[in-house]
Amino acid sequence: MATQRSEPALRDERSQLHPFTSINDMKAEGPMMIESGSGVRVRDLAGKEYLDGMAGLWCVNLGYGRKEITDAIAQQSERLSFFHTFNNMSVDVVGECAEALLQRAPVPMSRVFFGTSGSDANETQLKLIWVYNNLRGKPEKKKIIARWNAYHGSSVATASLTGLPGMHKLFDLPKGPIIHVSAPYYYRNAPEGMSERDFSRQLAKELEETIEREGGDTIAAFFAETVMGAGGLIPPPEGYFDEIMPILKKHDILLVADEVVSGYGRLGTYWGCQSYGYEPDLITSAKGVTSGYFPMSAVFISPKVWDVLEAGADQIGVFGHGYTYSGHPVGAAAALAALKLIDELEVVKNVADVGPYMMQALKDRLGQHPHVGDIRGKGLMLGIELVQDRGKKETFPMQNRTGRQVLKAAAERGLITRALGDTLVFAPPLVLSRGEADEIVDKFALAVEDVVGS
Ligand SMILES: Cc1ncc(COP(=O)(O)O)c(C=O)c1O
Structure with missing residues (x-):
């Protein structure tokens, strides 16, 4: 870490509150x-x-300095640096990007919803899930199950989904109808001598018991990173998704795959879920979609959820959710360039x-x-x-x-x-x-x- 403080480092330290940084460490060491x-x-x-x-x-x-992406960003910025997608508006490159994403989805998906971060994308998921069950005449089916050690974002709702006590304490979280179950942390949480497969069965049993205790008709969705990232780099034990999928299906619970880190190739398959053979109802992606060159997130909505939204269009009226930068044309251009490179390279x-x-x-x-x-x-x-x-x-x-x-x-x-x-x-x-x-x-x-x- 910086030992000699340069003027830029001093200026930074005295003027910026850094995310996920100890104030004491920053004072002691600088950025x-x-x-x-x-x-x-x-x-x-x-x-x-x-x-x-x-x-x-x-x-x-x-990697850094990919001219194909920086050129795409520069060209789109010059042509049209911003327009929005509210109120029936759009820009050609945004639709092109949405189509390119759908073509790459691991299971048939009906629509993409754009945002700018993993957190806002998971917020979108929660709202979609709640609208979905309201439209289906299941207003009681609203609780969300997430896992300890999960990381789903830093906003109020997504930090609540996140299963890291340090992100709850002092922030008055978690808030909302959120239940945490055990992390699939084989090294730390499995009893001595238990096989991975048996540990997966134990976790599935806990999940089923939780659902039965709460009442299956009150649980709307289960959120899972394919491989847990920020909560300790925890891959699922053998058979984990095979064990939990039937339970979720039986209780009509949507599975949200948080592929913010594991999407776009990181696990050696295009999507993380393909490495573990499970099929999500909703996918959250961000980060790698533009290779970090522009803030962008993309939520994938399966036919199961989309068909309900479409059938309920009269009831919804104007879909009252979105961000100024949902479908940012420069982000879309960056994503198209990144998607092309993922394929070509x-x-x-x-x-x-x-x-x-x-x-x-x-x-x-x-x-x-x-x-x-x-x-x-x-x-x-x-x-x-x-x-x-x-x-x-x-x-x-x-x-x-x-x-x-x-x-x-x-x-x-x-x-x-x-x-x-x-x-x-x-x-x-x-x-x-x-x-x-x-x-x-x-x-x-x-x-x-x-x-x-x-
Ligand atoms: C799995 C996962 N979901 C969501 C997020 C939140 O993304 P963002 O920091 O872009 O809001 C992250 C961030 O690291 C993440 O790792």
Whole structure:
């Protein structure tokens, strides 16, 4: 992290409240000022280069400096920098983008609804779900089940869906008809000796019991990230979606796949749900849709939900939901360029190759390390959980901030990672090569050794 404070760093620290940043850490260390990027690397103001193991915030999937996208943004900005999609308005590029998205959906989808962030997209999902059940004459069917350790956003409703107590405490959350069930966190939550499949069955049983306790006719939807991201990089245990899907179907509960991180190739399939063979009713996507070059989200609405909206059109009248920047033409141009590149560069195929390669390299290098408890993930969404005692899975004392120390040691070595407690995560650009994966693993292993020894 920045040790010498440059004037821009000082100015930033004294004028900006940073999201998801400790005020104390910011005062003590100042910000790390990134000023340019190319490919999988970024540079700070002092000219130091870093391999960006997080693709920004799991979003710059195509890497930095892609001229195809910046040109598309510039050209659209010049032609028409903004128009809206309220009141029957639109712009050609927005419809083109919606169609391109529908063509890439993992299951037949009827419509796309645009926003600018994962949070606003999940807000849209909640409202769609509630409208859907009102139109179906099921006004009692409104509760939402989410999971502990989930991350669905930072707005009032989506932070409530999120299952991270630190985002609830002091913010008077959660609010709304939201119920949390256990995280599918095999390493931490499965009883000793239980198989992944049995753990999935146990979670399914808990879900079913929760639904029965609340009454199935009061539960509207279940939200799930395919692989949990910000809550600790938690892939579902074997058979998880196979176990829960029939329960949701039986109780007429919609499944919302939050693919904000796992969409657009990150898991080595175009959509995360395709890696685990399940079919969502609604999909939330953002981040990778423009490779982070423009703020944009896209909600996918299945025929099951759309047909009800369409049939209820008279009752709805004007669909009273939307954002100024829903269907922003510049965002749509950026997305079209990004979608084209995902296809042309065969990004999904690359992840299917480099993801398992990087996982194996991490296991080869750190799998036996006494302070590495678990290495997990899918595709290019990988996490390494550090522990004090590997045998007992005992955590380091919280005040040691071990994960954060490793993050800082990695930055010293020119690698950006992210610490979720003591789980360090990687979600690099999806165009990562095997050589660059080796570089991440090497720098990371050295950073781990710097902090906790070998
Ligand atoms: C799975 C998931 N859903 C929703 C969000 C919220 O997206 P945003 O920060 O764009 O509001 C995120 C952000 O990281 C996410 O990881």
